[in-house]
Structures are given as C-alpha cells and as structure tokens.
Amino acid sequence: MASNALRTGLSIGGGVLERYADWLPLTEATPCITLGEGSTPLVRAESLERATGADEVWLKLELCNPTGSFKDRGMVVAVAKAVEQSASAVLCASTGNTSASAAAYAARCGLRAFVLVPEGRIAQGKLAQAAAHGARVLAVDGNFDDALRLAQELTDQLPLALVNSVNPYRIEGQKTAAMEIVDSLGDAPDLHCIPVGNAGNITAYWKGYCEYFHAEIASRRPRMLGVQAAGAAPLVHGHPVEKPETIATAIRIGAPASWDGAIAARDESEGAIISTTDEQILDAYRMLADAEGVFCEPASAASVAGMLARHGDGSLAGQRVVCTITGHGLKDPERAVESVTADVVEIDSDFAQAVAAIEEGLQ
Numbered sequence: 001m002a003s004n005a006l007r008t009g010l011s012i013g014g015g016v017l018e019r020y021a022d023w024l025p026l027t028e029a030t031p032c033i034t035l036g037e038g039s040t041p042l043v044r045a046e047s048l049e050r051a052t053g054a055d056e057v058w059l060k061l062e063l064c065n066p067t068g069s070f071k072d073r074g075m076v077v078a079v080a081k082a083v084e085q086s087a088s089a090v091l092c093a094s095t096g097n098t099s100a101s102a103a104a105y106a107a108r109c110g111l112r113a114f115v116l117v118p119e120g121r122i123a124q125g126k127l128a129q130a131a132a133h134g135a136r137v138l139a140v141d142g143n144f145d146d147a148l149r150l151a152q153e154l155t156d157q158l159p160l161a162l163v164n165s166v167n168p169y170r171i172e173g174q175k176t177a178a179m180e181i182v183d184s185l186g187d188a189p190d191l192h193c194i195p196v197g198n199a200g201n202i203t204a205y206w207k208g209y210c211e212y213f214h215a216e217i218a219s220r221r222p223r224m225l226g227v228q229a230a231g232a233a234p235l236v237h238g239h240p241v242e243k244p245e246t247i248a249t250a251i252r253i254g255a256p257a258s259w260d261g262a263i264a265a266r267d268e269s270e271g272a273i274i275s276t277t278d279e280q281i282l283d284a285y286r287m288l289a290d291a292e293g294v295f296c297e298p299a300s301a302a303s304v305a306g307m308l309a310r311h312g313d314g315s316l317a318g319q320r321v322v323c324t325i326t327g328h329g330l331k332d333p334e335r336a337v338e339s340v341t342a343d344v345v346e347i348d349s350d351f352a353q354a355v356a357a358i359e360e361g362l363q
C-alpha cells in the first residue's frame with residue numbers, strides 16, 4: 001500500500017500515531033505524520049530508591065521527545081487532526097513547550113503556526129525553537145492564563161485550530177506515555193509522580209492507565225501524585241491563583257484548563273496533589289543532574305521534588321514508582337547557569353597547570 005511506503009519513509013519504527021493507532025481517534029483520512037515522538041526511555045534512579053526506600057524508581061524521560069518535551073505526543077495527534085480537517089494554521093497559548101512543539105509539527109506539515117506567549121516569562125530555548133520553525137510569536141502582555149483566554153477567543157472567531165490541551169486530541173496523544181510505561185514494565189506502577197501546570201498531562205496519564213486497566217492489559221492503576229509549585233498551586237488551594245509565581249515557568253499557571261481531570265485523577269486513584277517550594281524543585285533539579293545524569297528543566301524536577309517531600313522518610317518501601325521527566329534542561333540554559341556553581345578553573349595552555357587542576361579535582 002502506498003500509505004505504508006510513505007510511513008516507513010517518515011520514521012523507521014513509527015511514532016505515536018502508528019504505535020498506538022488502536023487507541024487513538026484516527027480515521028482513514030488522518031495523515032500518519034511523525035517526528036519520531038514517543039518510545040522514550042524508562043531508566044532506574046538508584047539515588048531516589050535509596051532516598052525513598054522504594055524497591056524501584058523509574059524516570060520516564062519525556063525530555064527525549066523530538067522537541068525536548070512530552071508535548072510532542074499530543075501535538076502529533078492534534079496537528080494530524082488539524083490537517084485532516086483542512087485547517088491552514090494552528091494556534092496555541094504556551095508557557096513555551098507547547099509553542100515549540102506546535103511550531104515543529106506545523107512546519108513538518110506545511111501549516112502556519114501562531115503562538116501566544118506571556119511576554120518575558122518564557123525560557124530562551126523554547127522561544128528559539130518557535131522562531132527556528134518559523135512560527136509567528138504573539139508576545140502577550142499578561143500571564144499564561146491571559147494568553148489562553150485570548151487563544152480561545154481567537155480560535156472561536158477565526159478558522160484556526162486550537163492546539164492547547166483543551167483540544168481533546170492532545171490528551172489522547174499524551175495518554176500513550178502511560179501505556180508505554182505499562183508496556184515496558186509489564187504492569188502499572190504503584191505510584192506515578194508528575195508535575196502539574198495546566199493539568200492536561202495528569203489527566204492524560206490517568207486516562208491511559210484507566211484504558212489499559214479496563215482492557216485488562218494492566219492489572220491495576222497507580223496512585224497519582226500531582227505536584228505543583230507553591231506559588232502556582234491552585235489545585236492544592238482549591239481555587240485559582242491570580243498571580244502565579246515560580247521559577248518553574250512550564251507550570252506557572254493559576255487557572256488550569258483541565259482542573260476537573262486533575263481532581264478526578266487524584267480522587268479516583270486515591271492519590272494526592274501537593275505543592276513544593278521553588279527551593280525543593282531546584283534541589284531535585286540539581287540532584288537529578290548530579291546523581292542521575294538527567295538534565296531536565298525545573299518544572300520537570302517537580303515530580304521528583306514532590307516524591308521526596310512526601311516520601312523522603314523511606315515510606316515507599318516495597319513499591320514501584322515512576323516519575324515523569326517532562327522537559328529538557330537545555331530549554332532553560334539561563335536557569336542552569338544561575339542555579340549551579342560551575343566548577344571552572346582558568347589555566348594557561350600549559351600541561352603542568354592542567355595536571356594540577358585535574359589532581360586537585362580528583363581529591
């Protein structure tokens with residue numbers, strides 16, 4: 001079949017649309033696009049096992065997706081459906097990663113992309129991605145919540161596809177991460193830790209776990225531990241936060257669009273949504289880089305910070321845990337430079353000086 005030849009030419013092994021076709025709302029007319037998203041690594045984290053007493057702690061490295069965040073899983077479905085529905089352009093509000101992903105998949109499909117970002121509040125790497133892929137950036141004088149409201153108004157009035165996670169195709173695509181975890185481990189974990197901003201992802205994971213459970217591919221479902229930043233924790237407080245503040249820009253959201261989905265995930269899983277301070281987030285961020293070799297962006301470290309805040313007393317004995325690492329550390333290089341003390345020694349181009357610096361470094 002011609003479409004098969006086309007598929008193999010697009011990506012060897014296929015992406016989310018091909019691997020999880022049976023679980024996605026695809027039709028004959030949905031183009032099988034991919035940038036090689038999904039199939040991300042699941043790696044053990046022994047330092048976190050020691051810290052929590054858990055039998056196993058696994059990191060789902062969603063930072064390995066093509067644009068460096070999990071957003072690609074949902075974006076590939078949303079953009080494929082936009083193409084199917086003959087949209088000529090996509091639009092989103094974004095704290096950065098959604099715009100990077102929308103811009104990349106739109107470029108791949110020859111669509112125009114418009115991204116609304118809160119001015120001055122988006123990490124440099126993410127802005128660079130949107131620019132590289134030729135998206136038009138509307139820098140909004142307001143926060144993410146303002147930008148999302150504007151995006152919804154615009155797509156109500158104009159013939160543009162809204163590709164925020166209020167688009168149900170985004171959630172459908174993102175649920176495949178939970179399915180991959182079950183496919184890899186042979187069953188669902190006991191506990192799943194995940195950062196929460198607009199709350200689309202926790203909603204999506206819970207949907208994925210539930211669908212596999214009902215299909216009897218998984219024998220159980222995990223408790224979901226959602227983690228917000230203390231200055232942007234509406235789900236913890238039970239009401240929206242007017243002026244959310246946190247260094248973890250990807251979760252700097254005061255009025256999550258998927259509020260009900262997050263609460264359902266929490267309650268149905270007998271889990272919790274908690275908050276951690278920026279300091280705890282940065283401690284986890286540094287620990288992941290230093291002890292596990294995983295360089296993520298600050299928001300991603302919230303899942304680990306939350307797990308440590310709640311279970312640093314060893315209370316996860318006997319359990320298997322998965323933490324989602326949502327986005328790449330290179331997205332926010334300024335934060336990295338600011339928050340770690342680089343170990344730099346200045347020397348002349350001189351053998352003896354180099355040896356001295358190395359010997360001192362080995363002590």
Ligand SMILES: *Cc1c(COP(=O)(O)O)cnc(C)c1O
Nearest residue numbers: 097197198199200201250326327
């Ligand atoms: C989008 C994003 C989040 C938050 O996900 P929500 O679905 O908005 O809750 C967390 N971390 C990173 C890196 C993100 O890009």
